[in-house]
Amino acid sequence: MVRLWVLNTLPAHWKRCRDGPTDADAHPERQLGHPWHGIPSGGRAPDPRQLTPGEDLFVVRQTGGVGVSGIWTFENARRVDDQAIVPDVWRDHDGETRDYDWLLYCRGSPEREVEPPMREDFGGSFPFHHSKLTGTGIAMEGADRAAYVEALIDHGISATAERRLRDALEAPATGGTAAADSDPPARTEYTTTRTIRDTKLSTMAKELYDHRCQLCGDRRDRRDGSAYAEAHHVKPLGTPHRGPDTASNLLVLCPNHHADFDYGRVRVDPDSLVVTHAFDDAVDGTFLTVHADHDLDPASLEYHNDRIASF
Ligand SMILES: [Zn+2]
Known part of the structure; x- marks a missing residue:
């Protein structure tokens, strides 16, 4: 099963997120120039070890109403042993220094950039209105996944991205859900209308x-x-x-x-x-x-x- 994770990034950090790490000493060469993302300590993101490299997708959104800006394939999760490899702008959180548990690396794929970004203004009735997308990563399953994917497709993303997302929907709804289940605060927010694809x-x-x-x-x-x-x-x-x-x-x-x-x-x-x-x-x-x-x-x-x- 292809899993979707929604990742949030500040608009000010978007370019850094999209362009990937630039420090060749701290980051393996093959990942340079590829999108990446950090999971801060103490957040409620699911465990990235649940993700399958080359299969699961990240839907990356800019906060502040900008919306979904990229869809990428997960490549690698790496535990942060040394906070020095995390960009300072990520660590600076309202004047306090924030530590990170994980770095997530994606495969580069510019055709999956959602341009212009998909605004998540669904009239307040949609379960993934931006107010529901708090937290660093939210693993989506079943009907939630279908609803979000339909919204992305309705937005008119690239044909390549659409095909991949449709494949994600066609995949049988089996496989581990432990990560999502261990994240009750996010799941209990999903109370509104859902779309189920038969x-x-x-x-x-x-x-x-x-x-x-x-x-x-x-x-x-x-x-x-x-x-x-x-x-x-x-x-x-x-x-x-x-x-x-x-x-x-x-x-x-x-x-x-x-x-x-x-x-x-x-x-x-x-x-x-x-x-x-x-x-x-x-x-x-x-x-x-x-x-x-x-x-x-x-x-x-x-x-x-x-x-x-x-x-
Ligand atoms: Zn035809």
Whole structure:
């Protein structure tokens, strides 16, 4: 299971966080120039030894209302034996010197930078409004994870980042939860609306279409020969859209046309199912393929069309 951690950084420290350590003596060479983060002593961050290198993701947000600014892959956690390797600006905390327990290193991946940052202004009803994201790191599981990821995807992050996050959602919800469970103060704050993604439903929809894109008919294969398609919620699940997680609100798409839907480059007439695409002549003017057993709701298509009209 891919875990997401939300990490907070002060806007004044953002650049240092993003650019990684610069001291080659104190930090292993391979990590120079890669994003990193510190966990202060006495905080309520989960134990970073729970994280899986190369798999778990950090969602890094700038505090003070700036919002999510980067998504990175965790690479290494290192216990701080000597406080001298922690930047002074991190240690200076309102005039007092703060010690650090851990340094977290990420793999560099500039395409995952969220630019502009995703403002976390969800009208106060979203469980991850910035006021809920206190603390250095919050491990997210299940419905919380899905809700946050949907919000990120709705924001229009890069296609690479979106694919990785969707993979994180598709991953089975198994594995250790000890870190999150040992962090009750953060978890008890999650009391508001959640979005639950039914992965079984999207798997069924993909099988119904033989993993072929409803727009172009394309079917992509993984290296092992198994087919690959993406499920798209026409009316997004997250706040403020609150689309239903039902087959009537799902399309099976290839990665390109999925991105085109997300970026508002394609619309489908709810009545005639005629496709209008901004630049892809191969599908522009064709009909959306809808299986006889797929009861697609025209209202979802209408919602999408209205929504992208404001992009
Ligand atoms: Zn397609």
